[in-house]
Amino acid sequence: MINTGDTAWVLVCTALVMLMTPGLAFFYGGMVRKKNILGILMQCFTVLCILTLQWILFGYSLSFAPSKGFFGGLAWFGLNGVGFKPYADYAATIPHEAFMLFQAMFAVITPALIIGAFAERMKFSAFLLFTILWATFVYDPVCHWVWGMGGWLKELGVLDFAGGSVVHINAGVAALVAALMIGKRKGYENKPVPPHNLPLTVLGTALLWFGWFGFNAGSALAANEVAVHAFLVTHTAAAAAGATWALLEWVFNGKPTIFGTITGSVAGLATITPASGFVTAGAAVAIGCAASVVCFIAVAEIKPRLGYDDSLDAFGVHGVGGMLGTLAVGLFASKAINPAGADGLLYGNPRQLLVQFTAVAAVTVYSLVATYLIIKFVNVLIKVRVPDREEIMGLDLTQHHEHAYTLLE
Amino acid sequence: MKLIIAIIKPDRLEAVKQELYKAEVNLITVSEVLGHGRQMGITEVYRGVKEMGNLLRKVQLLIAVNDDYVEATTNAILKGGRTGDIGDGKIFVLPLEECVRIRTGERGGPAIG
Numbered sequence: 001m002i003n004t005g006d007t008a009w010v011l012v013c014t015a016l017v018m019l020m021t022p023g024l025a026f027f028y029g030g031m032v033r034k035k036n037i038l039g040i041l042m043q044c045f046t047v048l049c050i051l052t053l054q055w056i057l058f059g060y061s062l063s064f065a066p067s068k069g070f071f072g073g074l075a076w077f078g079l080n081g082v083g084f085k086p087y088a089d090y091a092a093t094i095p096h097e098a099f100m101l102f103q104a105m106f107a108v109i110t111p112a113l114i115i116g117a118f119a120e121r122m123k124f125s126a127f128l129l130f131t132i133l134w135a136t137f138v139y140d141p142v143c144h145w146v147w148g149m150g151g152w153l154k155e156l157g158v159l160d161f162a163g164g165s166v167v168h169i170n171a172g173v174a175a176l177v178a179a180l181m182i183g184k185r186k187g188y189e190n191k192p193v194p195p196h197n198l199p200l201t202v203l204g205t206a207l208l209w210f211g212w213f214g215f216n217a218g219s220a221l222a223a224n225e226v227a228v229h230a231f232l233v234t235h236t237a238a239a240a241a242g243a244t245w246a247l248l249e250w251v252f253n254g255k256p257t258i259f260g261t262i263t264g265s266v267a268g269l270a271t272i273t274p275a276s277g278f279v280t281a282g283a284a285v286a287i288g289c290a291a292s293v294v295c296f297i298a299v300a301e302i303k304p305r306l307g308y309d310d311s312l313d314a315f316g317v318h319g320v321g322g323m324l325g326t327l328a329v330g331l332f333a334s335k336a337i338n339p340a341g342a343d344g345l346l347y348g349n350p351r352q353l354l355v356q357f358t359a360v361a362a363v364t365v366y367s368l369v370a371t372y373l374i375i376k377f378v379n380v381l382i383k384v385r386v387p388d389r390e391e392i393m394g395l396d397l398t399q400h401h402e403h404a405y406t407l408l409e
Numbered sequence: 410m411k412l413i414i415a416i417i418k419p420d421r422l423e424a425v426k427q428e429l430y431k432a433e434v435n436l437i438t439v440s441e442v443l444g445h446g447r448q449m450g451i452t453e454v455y456r457g458v459k460e461m462g463n464l465l466r467k468v469q470l471l472i473a474v475n476d477d478y479v480e481a482t483t484n485a486i487l488k489g490g491r492t493g494d495i496g497d498g499k500i501f502v503l504p505l506e507e508c509v510r511i512r513t514g515e516r517g518g519p520a521i522g
Contacts, residue, residue, distance in 0.1 A: 035466075187420055389494070392420045393451075401454040407443050407466070 002086060003093035009223035010091070010098045016214025017105035021048050021112050023207025027266070028116050030201030031312050033193060035394025036120045037200075037404045043127055047112040050128070051135050055104045062140040064090065064103065066149035071141050089149050091221040102218060107143070110167045111135050116312030117175035118182050118384075120193075121391050124399040126384040133374045134174065142170050142363055158359040159333055159341055159352070161230065162219035164274025164326040165363045172319015173367040175310055181375050182384055184309035186391050193311070198259055205262040209238055212269045216276040226338050230276040233284035234269065237276075240288025241268020248296050263317060267295040270321035275329045278341040283332035287325065295320050323360050330356035410505040410521060411479050415470040416444065416498040417490040422468050425489035429472075432481040436521070438471040447495060467498060473508055473521050 025044035029037040051059070061076035066089070076082050079100070087096040111131045118127075145151040146158055146166050153165075160166060185193065195201060216234040220227035245264025246256035271291035272284055279287070299316035310316060330353030333344035343349040378384055385391075390398035397403055417425055422439065429437065443464035453460045474482050483500055491497055510520040 187423060392418070397451055397453070401452060403453065407441060408464075 001093060002084075002095060003222070006091075006093040006222040006224075007095065007098055009227065010094050010102055010218060010221060013214035013218025014098070014102045014105055016211045017102070017109065017218065018048075018211075020105070020208055020211035020215065021045075021109050023204050023211055024109065024112055024115075025204065026200050027204030027208060028119060028201075028312050030197040030199070030204060031195040032120050033394070034196040034405055035396055035403070037196065037396065038402055039124070039395030039399055040115060040119060042124070042400055043115050044112050046128065047115075047131055048108050050132060051108045051111060052104055054132060054135055055100075055107050059107055059135060059140055060100050060103065062136065063107070063143040064100075064148050067144070068150040068152075070144075072144045072148045072150075093222055099221065102221070103143075106163060106167060106215075107135060107139055110139050110163075110171050113167070113171035113314055113318050114175045114178060116314035117179040117310045119311040120185050120395065121182060121385055123382070123384060123386045124395075126378050126382050129382065130374060130378050130384070133378070134371065137374065138170065138174065138367055138370045139166075142166055142366065145362070146359065153359050153362065156358065157342065157352070157355050159278055159329045159356065160274045160326060160359065161277035161329075162216045162273045164271075164322045164329070165359045168270045168273060168318045168322025169326065169360060169363045170322075170367050172315045172317075172322055173364050174371040175314030176308070176319060177368055177371040178375060179308045179310040179315065181372070181379075185311065186388060195259065202258060202262055205266060209265060209269065212238070212273075216273060220277060226277050226340075229337060232281055233279060234272055234276050236281050236284040237268040237272035237288035237291065238265045239268075240285045241265055241271070241292040244268075244289045244292035245296060248292065263299070263313070264292040264295075267291045267317045267321045270318050271295075271325035271328070274322070274325045275332060278329055278333040278338050278344075280332070280334060280337060283328075287328050287332070290328070291321050291324060294324050323364070326356050326360050327353070330354070410508060410518065411474055411476060412503045412505040413470070413472040413474060413479070413482055413486075414501040414503065415472070415486045415490070416442065416467050417470065417486070418492070418497060419466055419468045421490045421492070421497075425470070425486055428485035428489035429482065432478075432485040434472060434474065434478060434482050434485065436472070440469050440471070442467050442469045445496075446499075465496065473505055475518050475521055 021044055025041045029040045032040055056079055058077055061074055062071045065073035065076040067073040082096050082100050084095045086092050091099045111134055143166050145153040146160050212234055213231055217227045217231040220230055242261045242265035246261045249260045250256040268288040268291045272287055295317050298320045299313050303316055331344045331346055333341050334347050335343050342352050345353045444467050445465050451463055453463050472482055486500055508520045509516050
């Protein structure tokens with residue numbers, strides 16, 4: 001039975017989540033040097049175009065068509081059978097098409113997150129091939145395991161409200177693998193690359209935060225109490241995390257920075273994502289604070305020591321935040337918030353923590369191995385990295401024959 | 410006193426700076442400029458329309474030195490700035506008539522260092 005309120009809400013949320021990919025483009029775009037910003041924007045918009053087509057053609061079926069297997073079935077190939085009638089196992093009160101579209105935006109933004117790891121040095125053609133393969137062989141199966149009917153992690157009882165494992169761990173681990181395999185950027189071996197336009201990064205964060213209400217509250221798939229609550233905890237965690245990161249910088253580096261504050265907010269948003277439909281507002285404050293502390297350590301302490309060049313910290317923020325959040329569900333989840341969920345350790349159910357840990361481990365290991373194989377394959381075929389001379393000139397001019405800023409006129 | 414003007418590739422700036430510090434030349438002014446020599450720029454395409462011979466981004470260094478520092482400074486720029494590819498840029502050495510430090514009003518050699 002279709003509910004018009006629910007349908008309207010999910011459509012609005014779909015549009016909100018769509019806006020996150022351009023938001024991410026500006027978030028990342030401001031952080032790179034000015035010779036590479038169009039490369040970042042182009043990659044994000046390309047993901048939006050290409051993966052929408054992939055999703056409609058076969059991605060949705062591989063992810064969500066009921067199946068006990070590794071992938072979803074091929075029953076919904078080309079949206080065959082995906083129509084106005086609700087598919088009750090996913091969302092009983094909205095047209096099946098609305099659910100499919102909402103999920104399409106998740107399938108788009110997840111591979112886009114990885115762009116932060118190989119920014120400023122990946123060949124455009126290699127990026128394109130990598131993205132299509134990664135979406136098909138990593139995102140689609142993992143999405144099926146956690147959210148699809150018959151998926152093994154779903155049947156195990158894993159709780160991932162809006163994508164801590166499917167989106168953030170998955171993309172974050174892939175980002176780490178990509179950064180390690182592609183190697184460091186030239187010329188900045190031992191120091192950070194100065195962001196060329198932080199206001200743009202702040203604008204991108206604002207769009208991400210705004211879109212995240214759709215991401216999390218929309219994952220209730222209805223305009224109900226759970227949606228309202230997810231909205232509340234999402235906002236709360238982002239606020240707590242932003243303030244915490246600024247405080248950490250003030251204490252340890254002498255001054256709080258806008259770059260740190262927004263990095264913290266994004267870490268908080270990524271971390272609360274899997275927990276947003278299951279935990280109290282108080283727990284959201286704790287999760288937000290913990291997100292900034294843990295991600296701060298990952299980005300400012302561990303990364304420089306290990307020496308990998310995850311250019312824009314896709315792993316340090318999304319990967320680490322996603323792991324923390326997915327485990328936090330096992331601690332803080334409460335049936336009082338969402339009867340369709342489960343209780344966590346703090347509410348007397350230690351098994352949930354174990355189940356959540358299984359999901360973290362499974363997604364981490366699978367994403368690690370599969371991403372490694374895909375990058376190897378693409379490298380053998382067409383080389384993933386641009387030649388040195390092109391890297392020095394910048395991706396805007398060499399990959400796309402255009403540049404972002406003029407000096408004269 | 411000489412004025413040294415050098416046009417280099419933007420990505421060599423860091424290396425040139427390090428070489429200058431080693432040569433104990435610490436006072437430099439840097440600006441972003443556009444230009445091309447034999448390299449003739451690069452093709453850009455906007456909505457399908459090709460634009461040939463565009464100017465490339467370069468960095469210009471302005472360094473005023475006493476005569477005994479000229480060799481060390483040019484060598485430092487050569488060392489840090491040379492890649493061997495076309496477009497590495499040029500160094501111009503000009504006679505410098507006067508130099509005044511605004512803070513103190515000092516003139517000539519002492520004002521440069």
